[in-house]
Amino acid sequence: MASSVTKKCLSPLAFLSRRFSAPEFISQCCYHKKVVDHYENPRNVGSLDKNSKKVGTGLVGAPACGDVMKLQIEVDDEGKIVDARFKTFGCGSAIASSSLATEWVKGKSVDEALMIKNTDIAKELSLPPVKLHCSMLAEDAIKAALADYRLKQDGEQQEAVRASR
């Protein structure tokens, strides 16, 4: 991908020769180095046991670009997120957004993690306007994972209440 990044940045001739293929301006954006870093050195790629009661799984999709994102969190008994993993199939910005999201949620409580906004992610990665929806997807993935965890916890509580009767 690094080679394609340089190609994108240093090919004005290629851009000119593509002039006839579309009347509108073709935006040539280079990926920010932070995005490239997350792409080439992704943190926290992988899966957690989705059947575990301590794990919340968020699965989201963006229909316009066809990206799919899975984000999982593992929460300890004090309600603190101790581990997070992601798997994203999509563009570099989507991968970087979810990678950053897993970095940020680690060490936060469930309530603190809910405060993470897509605008913070976008700012950190210097995402161009056309890629803002990728950070939105990451925020929604975090929320979905937290919601799933909550649901499991509520389910567990109800089971405990029933068992004590």
Next chain:
Amino acid sequence: MFSVSSLRTVFRAAPQPRWLVTNRLSGSAAVSCSAHCVSTSVLKKDTWDSNFNFRALGKERELFISTKQVCSRRDLCTSQVKLSCWKCQQALDQTPSFFCMSCKVVQPPEEGISFFQIMDCDYTFTLDTQKLQKRYLQLQRSLHPDNFSQNSVREQEYSESHSALVNKAYKTLLKPLSRGLYMLELKGMRLEEGTDLGADSDFLMELMEINEALDEAQTPEEANKIGQDTKGKLADLTEQIDAALREGELQVSKALLAQMKYYANIEEKVKKKLSEFM
């Protein structure tokens, strides 16, 4: 297939070159007329249906079939802005007009013309791609800027923009996904930019699994198998989308097209994966 030189001769000699004026053109004039009067996004379902059914309505067809019957089009659409040639000021009677009928000079692209009209295709999801390709080559033979290197700057610019538009129309209509999305766009609908909050989680899970399997594929055969399965799903979706669009079920079509987008992405990744094996 015509040779380029014979095409040019046909074009110069005949007052109304046949390949620019088709039987369908006058039939579609009613549709394009309304497109001029209102924006293309208001191509109503009933207009589309009537166009779709017009072959069955023999009587109505008589009204539209003759290309000489310019008056019928004018009667239908009194508020249409009359376009005229920029050079000789003669009225441009055809839609779309690539060249002026009297002075033969190239025209700029008109506003509000759909890709289906430009490429002379029926406004349906199922499309004869061979016919589309033929039309594309035909148009580019006369519109391509290379033909205008000795002409005025204005003509060069018009040929450029018209040629680029034909390129865009061809590319959009060639593939089912882009074609379907364009048809939705004409009705004022788009796929959401952000997260699909109503997405079926089982469906997303399945997509994840396919993507993961593709990622982990060790042999070309494994990648091929996934490619074949995906092709099957895409063919299935194409049929479903065709049915939904015929019925005018836009929300259903939109959801199906979103599914198609995911599978189209997987298809692209399969191609990439296979090329890595080489």
